[in-house]
Amino acid sequence: MAGGETVGIVGETGCGKSTLGKAILSILPPRTRVTGHLLFRRTDLNTLDREALRRLQGEEIALIFQDPMTRLNPLMTIEQHFLETIRAHQKVSKREALERTMAALTSMRVPESRIRNYPHEFSGGMRQRIMIALALVLTPSLLVADEPTTSLDVIVEAQILEILQDLKRNYRMSLLLITHNLGIVAEVCDKVAVLYAGKVVEQGSVTDIFARPVHPYTRLLLQSIIHLDTKELRSIDGQPPDLLFPPSGCRFHPRCPYAKPVCHEKVPPLEQFRSGQSAACLFGKDFV
Amino acid sequence: MPRRGSLVAYGVTRLVMAFPMLLILLTVVFVVLRIIPGDPIYALYGGRAKPSVVMAQRHKLGLDQPLYLQFANYIAQVFTGNFGTSLGPIFGGQNVMDVIMQRLPATVELAVGSMLVATIIGISVGILSGINRDRIVDVVGRLYGTIIFVIPIFWLGLMLQFVFAVDLKWFPVNSRFDVSIPPPATITGLYTIDSLLKGRLDAFAVAVRHLFLPCLTLGLVLSGFFTKTVRANLLRTAGADYVEAARARGIRRRAIVMRYAFKNALIPVITVLGLEFAILFAGAVLTETTFNWNGMGLLLVNSIEVQDYPLIQGTIIVYSFIIVIISLMVDFLNGLIDPRVRY
Numbered sequence: 001m002a003g004g005e006t007v008g009i010v011g012e013t014g015c016g017k018s019t020l021g022k023a024i025l026s027i028l029p030p031r032t033r034v035t036g037h038l039l040f041r042r043t044d045l046n047t048l049d050r051e052a053l054r055r056l057q058g059e060e061i062a063l064i065f066q067d068p069m070t071r072l073n074p075l076m077t078i079e080q081h082f083l084e085t086i087r088a089h090q091k092v093s094k095r096e097a098l099e100r101t102m103a104a105l106t107s108m109r110v111p112e113s114r115i116r117n118y119p120h121e122f123s124g125g126m127r128q129r130i131m132i133a134l135a136l137v138l139t140p141s142l143l144v145a146d147e148p149t150t151s152l153d154v155i156v157e158a159q160i161l162e163i164l165q166d167l168k169r170n171y172r173m174s175l176l177l178i179t180h181n182l183g184i185v186a187e188v189c190d191k192v193a194v195l196y197a198g199k200v201v202e203q204g205s206v207t208d209i210f211a212r213p214v215h216p217y218t219r220l221l222l223q224s225i226i227h228l229d230t231k232e233l234r235s236i237d238g239q240p241p242d243l244l245f246p247p248s249g250c251r252f253h254p255r256c257p258y259a260k261p262v263c264h265e266k267v268p269p270l271e272q273f274r275s276g277q278s279a280a281c282l283f284g285k286d287f288v
Numbered sequence: 289m290p291r292r293g294s295l296v297a298y299g300v301t302r303l304v305m306a307f308p309m310l311l312i313l314l315t316v317v318f319v320v321l322r323i324i325p326g327d328p329i330y331a332l333y334g335g336r337a338k339p340s341v342v343m344a345q346r347h348k349l350g351l352d353q354p355l356y357l358q359f360a361n362y363i364a365q366v367f368t369g370n371f372g373t374s375l376g377p378i379f380g381g382q383n384v385m386d387v388i389m390q391r392l393p394a395t396v397e398l399a400v401g402s403m404l405v406a407t408i409i410g411i412s413v414g415i416l417s418g419i420n421r422d423r424i425v426d427v428v429g430r431l432y433g434t435i436i437f438v439i440p441i442f443w444l445g446l447m448l449q450f451v452f453a454v455d456l457k458w459f460p461v462n463s464r465f466d467v468s469i470p471p472p473a474t475i476t477g478l479y480t481i482d483s484l485l486k487g488r489l490d491a492f493a494v495a496v497r498h499l500f501l502p503c504l505t506l507g508l509v510l511s512g513f514f515t516k517t518v519r520a521n522l523l524r525t526a527g528a529d530y531v532e533a534a535r536a537r538g539i540r541r542r543a544i545v546m547r548y549a550f551k552n553a554l555i556p557v558i559t560v561l562g563l564e565f566a567i568l569f570a571g572a573v574l575t576e577t578t579f580n581w582n583g584m585g586l587l588l589v590n591s592i593e594v595q596d597y598p599l600i601q602g603t604i605i606v607y608s609f610i611i612v613i614i615s616l617m618v619d620f621l622n623g624l625i626d627p628r629v630r631y
Binding site for chain 1: 528529530532533534535536537538539540541543547548551552625626627628
């Protein structure tokens with residue numbers, strides 16, 4: 001990801017989108033085995049010690065969760081959440097921390113007067129705006145937003161997306177948007193990666209992928225979008241596989257209408273098919 | 289008028305709501321004492337008194353009046369603090385309230401001491417267990433919680449007396465104070481507090497030495513349930529969404545454990561603590577009997593044995609008041625920690 005860029009991560013429920021988000025923040029449950037590399041500014045996050053990681057969390061990389069209702073400590077006021085977060089990273093006076101809190105909340109249109117309220121005194125939309133303000137108060141360079149609007153109604157959703165767009169422009173912040181809503185991706189993102197059963201099956205620019213998808217899964221996913229003139233709902237047959245026992249070869253082969261015997265055995269590598277667009281399909285060139 | 293959801297408004301509401309609760313409790317005590325078999329006058333004279341004497345005694349105690357008048361008298365007695373005079377052979381003729389007030393400090397000292405032991409051991413073992421889930425520390429902690437919970441109080445008391453008092457002679461076997469030195473002058477009746485108020489450290493040490501074994505017995509038995517409650521709740525809150533969110537914001541681990549996991553885990557623990565405190569007063573009856581501790585528990589047992597009705601009634605009423613006060617304190621503490629219950 002480049003600075004100021006927005007990348008979308010899409011996929012069905014249970015394909016590992018949220019896990020990816022938590023992995024980037026290094027907040028997977030304790031004793032989780034992590035393989036591979038997670039590079040942030042050329043440093044592998046997996047090699048950092050706990051304190052170095054803690055300094056990055058929240059200040060450089062921030063995360064917005066999908067369920068704002070349960071993400072705030074019910075025993076702390078909004079003010080306490082902000083002061084604690086700011087002071088966990090920077091040595092600033094209480095006064096300055098408060099000023100920043102006010103600024104962050106105002107930008108999210110949360111009234112300053114409610115700073116001493118507790119989480120249970122806010123609505124869902126309000127809490128999500130507080131969560132976003134909390135994630136942005138230290139102006140991180142990378143924001144991971146894990147389905148930030150899923151639990152909200154469409155009006156609040158539109159407001160929040162607009163706010164995220166503004167922030168990107170104002171702070172040159174990179175945004176990793178995790179969603180299953182392809183409409184949002186088309187509207188907000190520069191690039192997109194399609195996830196299936198824990199693996200990236202296709203990635204590229206939004207225009208390329210929406211106009212000329214290569215991987216059969218991406219094609220089927222795009223076909224299942226509902227338009228105004230949709231007469232019949234189209235879905236992808238079958239269920240996403242159990243990730244504890246993933247299928248052999250290409251993980252999509254049991255549901256793929258084009259699957260051939262070789263797909264059962266050979267794991268397809270992520271190959272580039274056009275400039276900036278790659279897919280993991282053995283027969284990708286047939287679909288180009 | 290204090291703001292809705294403020295601590296003061298919440299406290300006042302709880303206080304007002306304690307009155308109906310107290311009234312119900314007092315009614316239950318009244319009814320139960322009158323439906324259980326036995327007759328105080330019969331018990332007093334062993335059935336050998338002349339009918340005229342029995343009648344006179346009944347009249348004196350108001351037992352010949354209709355029940356509703358007896359109840360009105362009883363409520364009046366409770367709120368004026370005058371529970372009548374004892375009928376029993378030990379305290380016969382003495383004011384019931386005076387007798388109880390002499391014994392109450394001993395029980396309060398025992399209860400508070402035991403609660404201290406139970407909370408310190410219970411909460412620390414619970415936290416150690418919780419943060420070392422499924423490691424050896426946790427296995428030992430869980431085993432401790434189960435075993436200690438099922439041990440009978442009197443058996444543990446006798447064993448501790450046997451080892452630490454009879455064998456090792458580290459602590460006295462029973463009683464509240466040494467006979468060889470004078471106890472501190474009575475201010476509150478609590479030997480520990482009185483000796484500190486008078487600046488007598490020697491007397492304080494003696495009082496604590498006497499308190500140690502009974503408090504350890506009762507405290508250990510109660511700590512088992514605590515350990516389990518703290519552990520279970522800590523595991524629940526440590527996996528909570530807000531803890532994960534706090535980690536993502538780079539909050540220090542120590543702060544997360546204390547401000548997020550532990551503080552949230554404390555809410556149900558405080559409720560359990562209140563219930564345990566009530567159980568503790570019941571447990572004190574056994575502990576006081578085992579250690580010959582001259583408190584309310586022993587007083588109640590003795591007055592039941594001789595069917596000293598005014599004294600039984602008075603003791604139970606004082607117990608009821610204590611329970612109401614404890615539950616008020618629990619409500620207040622919960623309100624202090626958790627803003628959501630203040631409404």
